[in-house]
Amino acid sequence: MSKRKGTNAERELIKKFWENSWAAIRSAGSGKTRHPNPDILAANAKAVYAIECKSSSKREVRIERSQIDDLVSFSSVFRADPVVAVRFNHTPWFFLAPDILERVPSGNVKIRFEHAKENGLGFDEFFRKA
Amino acid sequence: MSKRKGTNAERELIKKFWENSWAAIRSAGSGKTRHPNPDILAANAKAVYAIECKSSSKREVRIERSQIDDLVSFSSVFRADPVVAVRFNHTPWFFLAPDILERVPSGNVKIRFEHAKENGLGFDEFFRKA
Numbered sequence: 566m567s568k569r570k571g572t573n574a575e576r577e578l579i580k581k582f583w584e585n586s587w588a589a590i591r592s593a594g595s596g597k598t599r600h601p602n603p604d605i606l607a608a609n610a611k612a613v614y615a616i617e618c619k620s621s622s623k624r625e626v627r628i629e630r631s632q633i634d635d636l637v638s639f640s641s642v643f644r645a646d647p648v649v650a651v652r653f654n655h656t657p658w659f660f661l662a663p664d665i666l667e668r669v670p671s672g673n674v675k676i677r678f679e680h681a682k683e684n685g686l687g688f689d690e691f692f693r694k695a
Numbered sequence: 696m697s698k699r700k701g702t703n704a705e706r707e708l709i710k711k712f713w714e715n716s717w718a719a720i721r722s723a724g725s726g727k728t729r730h731p732n733p734d735i736l737a738a739n740a741k742a743v744y745a746i747e748c749k750s751s752s753k754r755e756v757r758i759e760r761s762q763i764d765d766l767v768s769f770s771s772v773f774r775a776d777p778v779v780a781v782r783f784n785h786t787p788w789f790f791l792a793p794d795i796l797e798r799v800p801s802g803n804v805k806i807r808f809e810h811a812k813e814n815g816l817g818f819d820e821f822f823r824k825a
Binding site: 580 | 709710713716717718719720721722723724730731732733736738739740743769772773774775
C-alpha cells in the first residue's frame, strides 16, 4: 500500500473519532523515530488508545512483530490501551487487541480478513464499550 | 522560525520526555487539519499533557489566540493538561500553563523571555511535580 493511501486511511479514522466525541491525532514520523510511535492516539473521558493502522487491498495484512512490540511498549509507558485497526478493500474497520492476533512462526502477525471479521470489533462495539 | 527548526525543537523535547520516563509523540500535520492538534502529546502513569511548542531566536514569541483556544479545547476532550513550551536562543525550555500567559489586547499571546523566566517552570520542576 502506498504511504499516501495509508495516510488517507488514518485521516479517515481520525475523523471518525472526532465525530464520535473522541479527540484523536496522527503521529508524525511513525516508524522513522528511535522511540516507539503508534499511528494514532485517541482518548476521551473514559479511555486512551494507542492505535496501529493497517489497510490493504488484499485479503490479509502482515505486521512485523517489532511493530506490535513497539505498540505494546509505547502503550505501557503512555498508559494507553494498544489496539490494531485493520481495513480491507470495501470493508469497514475492524479493531483487534494485540493478544488476539494470529502469529506466523516467526512471530510476525498475519491478519486474515476472515479472522478480523470473526474476532475483531467494529468501531461502535469497540469504542462505545470503552 | 523555519518549519525545520520548529520540528527539530519538538524532536529535542520528545527526546527529553523519553529520557525522563515519559512516552511522547509529535503530532502530524499540526495546524493543517480541521481538528485541534497539539504539537506534542506526553504521558506517563501520573499525567497526560498536550503541548504547544514555540522556539524563537528573538526575545519574545507570539501565539495566536486561536492556537491557544485549540490547545485548550483539544485537552478538554482528550483529558490532557494543556501547556505551552517555549525556548529562546541558548535558553532552556520554559513551561507555562495557558492561564498565566500574557495577552495583547487582541487576545493573542505574547511570551517575553523575562516573563517566561519568571513565571514558567523548567522541565524538572514542571514534569517531576506531575
